Amino acid sequence: MRVSIASVSLMAVGAQAAKLSPTVQGMFDGHMGNMDQIFDSTAGYLYNFYYPLAAGPHETRSTVWYAAGLLQRNKGNDVKNAVRIINSVIDGQFKNKEDQWYGDYQKYPEEPTVGTAAYEPSIYDTWDPNWRGFIGSALMIIYEEFGHLIGKNVQHTIAESLYNNSIGDSYRVGGVDNDNLYPAYSNPSLMRAVVSGWAGRKFNDKNMTAAGEMYAQEIISLFNINDTLSEFNVPTYYGVSLSALTLWAKYMPASSVMAKNGPRMIEDIWTAFGDFYNARLQNLAGPWDRTYGWDMNKYVAIMSLYIWSIAGRDHVFSSSEKPWLLAHADDGEFVPIVSILSSFHNTLVPASVVARLKSFGRSERIVHRHAYSPPFDHQVRNITSWLSEKITIGGDSYNQTVVGGASKDSNSFSPAIAHWYRDATKLQNSSVGYFSLHPSEKSLKASVGPHWLNLTYPAGNASSVFTFAVSSNPLGGTRDVTGLASINGVSISIGEGSNVDPTPKVSFCGLMGGDCSPIHNFEFWNLTFTMPAKTTALPQLNLRFDIKA
Template sequence: MKSIFALSVVGYTISVSAAPAHHGFHLPANAQILLDESMKWMDTFYDSSESYLYDLSATAALRHETRSSVWYALGLLARHENDDVQQAESIIGNVIGAQFKIPSEQWYGDYQKYPEEPYVGSPVYEPDIYNSWDPNWRGFIGTTLIIAIEEYEHLLSESTRELVLESLYNATKGDEYRVGGVDDDNLYPAYSNPSIMRAFMSGWTGRRLNEANMTVSGEKYAQDIIDLFDRNNTLSEFNSGTYTGVSLYGLTLWCKYLPQDSVMAQHGPEMVKHTWEAVSQLWNPSLKNMAGPWDRAYGYDMNRYLSLMALWFWVLVGKDNSSLISQPQVMSHSADYAYAPCFAVLAAFHRTLVPDEIVNGLTKFSGEHTFTASTYYPPIDNSPRNITTWVSEELTIGAESFDENGLGGPSQSQESFNPAVVQWWTGSEVSFISLYPTEEALQVGVSANKLELEYPSGNSSSIFTLIVGTFKQNRTIADWSGLVGLDVGVSTNANESYVLSFGGANGGTSETIRDFEVWNFTYAMPQGFQGVPKMTLDVRLC
């Protein structure tokens, strides 16, 4: 029999029917290992006296961190040992207690980044979107709370359930404040990972609280996302080792927790399937990397930074077949390892959405092939971006043509946007060449062993900046001949001479990028140049 309880939300009362609980104690073997190992690591960061995790970066002078604490709380509910449930409820209560609850503030319904911070918007702590507050955390935390309700409601006290539903109402209403291009916000339907979470939260919370307008809002927003996806069966935020993982997480929520009268439940399974079809073509099991180009990357080699796609690979084909090392917590960007409980809990259902032939193909290289796709991210893209990737067993080349109204791809980040990428096996490690974006438009050609680059709007001030990996076998290089395992031929109408610099952790004439030490080859155009700047790389394993 369903229980009825009253929920107080910003000054009025809603009657809520409790949905049947999903029991999630029995996880598939790979998911159980992921849960166990990630929780064992997070246990060492847990401060039971404050009911928060310490900041996982270990560079925060014992400050705590909110988002990872909520992921850990879900893991505690999934593990369900000793006082795990009690600790989970304490964490949830603390996080929701500090949620921003003033409707007139732009950050209404969002969550603190850490409990020690001053109040956002106070005279000494001005609001700075994505810094002092992060609007995407409504989605990251809110969706985790929904999983907790869906899977483990039977473990939670009535007061915690009421608190969670009140929090979800506030977070969902706050997310409605977000309009791309207004108040420095960048949430458009094309911003795939948070937009998918936003649509889900609105659809789920509206149904649970009998808020028809909220439900309709979620459905309409989801339809905008679906329309963009259906253009070429691709996410607008395309091929990110981290954010494709979040988008698949959000789409799984669409499929698992919404009824069939939702456009999200209707379209979610095909969107998961098509996304995995693209991933399977770009994933190289021999290099344990997704070939480029990458819309948003936190590194150049998935064997060295922790990507969320690696967590999906782990639950589908095992840790050894993912890009993770034995101790993922020492990899760059390792704080995302705290997301693992969400992936573990969803793993069994997510597996039902991925065709067997795709899963079976993730562990063994399928043969040389070329992948093509197109995607579109309005309003940043002036026209669709067209992707071509050539994949061989030990060498991949991928690039995308684009015309955009700013630098740095869809996310407007030069560091994370990698529009043209070469990766290869040196004999002992993966290395890379990546075009650092310095133009708003690029035309590319990709074929076996060849990458062609053109700047259609370029001029005499244009530069080609190629970021190149370091090498264990050759610590110091002076020119292209110093690369290990790859012969590179460069033909260009830029000056043949180039500036070579090193970006090192402890010095050099340039800087590290996303924690990676890099060599930087920069070519400038001749003085007074007229025409289209061009460069071709001919690359062969040696």
């Protein structure tokens, strides 16, 4: 379908690439070099870095991020390759208005046709509705920042694609057709609002513009309850949300509710992040609503990329100089987006937060916050974390409709976790240990204080268990974990008031074997505490954590 832009200039505001600080330029150059190596110039797509054993398929979303990076770099054939990518990706956009996935984009160009007998539609599998937001917001950045490079015809192609993208995204209703998009699903909600508001204005479509504004107001109203996103304390998706809010603040007109609220929301998110961040451990203290790992030194979280852009390379990924050796390394392909937006976004980060990204400081602290994710939360979640230089402990008290929280994923919801520093003088290398509760109940009461974590299941019974994912000991440490006493670097004891069997069942979840599989490519020891048979008491486990002398 062809649509016409009415009374809107096609040219972007700027006339040159974003100016990058030396720190950001170094991050950008390194990651673009990595992406150059997996760019297939014949196909015009990046290979799928997340599935390196998949024998050759390409991947769409990261390729669009790469296109933005090519335009920022603008050397040799970069612009030509970027334009080719843009046209190819938009040519593969789904075009049947009757389909639930209309206006979305192929996950990879070789995939079968979604909706055929051999490739039946499965939301988040054969097609991903969030990719409208990921790809749409990247195309918006390309349009706004690099119009002088791509020309009016390509700009029009992008604008038309985002118009169709927004129509398709309007099909999404939480709880209908297996979709989970509510305002509480923060990162795709923020992207949906800005793409719709932007495309509506470009085509003078008052209904689409109003839809974007109304949806943004729903997000803002929910945010204002606790001055935080519903998708709270998330090392990866905070980064996506911050990029979307930067588009709110940078590209929307002053009359938009998004432009009015975006900067404040960015500042509030960073304030919360600074409260929970431990620069010595280089980790965001838990609990986490969603995570792709238990130690930010071992996987690429998008917030680590933001920290790199603000505080410098020395303050992230301390365990590896090679990002591709980390788990979830494909999120490093988001670097072009972080880099291009950095000169605007980084001015909105409070100076007090920047200081906390660089140094823990001298004083320990207890942080109390609240978050709320309707319709999955029966009530506001109460979150408490205690942070000291070498130990952090966090817990989340909640009453939810489903195990795993709003993401419905018990592998990514971490409602209680402790981290500790493992000193290099005692072992071969310094590192971080973790002890994370794997959720198995719809409700939890968690209390946290200096060195202690108390957990109770308000609706638990004799069949309840407390299961923890525990880090493997590092080289030079105890090879086999047989119980709490053999966890290196920390002394963990069961406190008074606990009514579990104090001897946990122990198993190993390994890459090469064991009783269970890794989670998010993290090997771990599984320690499970059970209740006495036929007990009528509510399950309770009280733990104390101290650094071993």
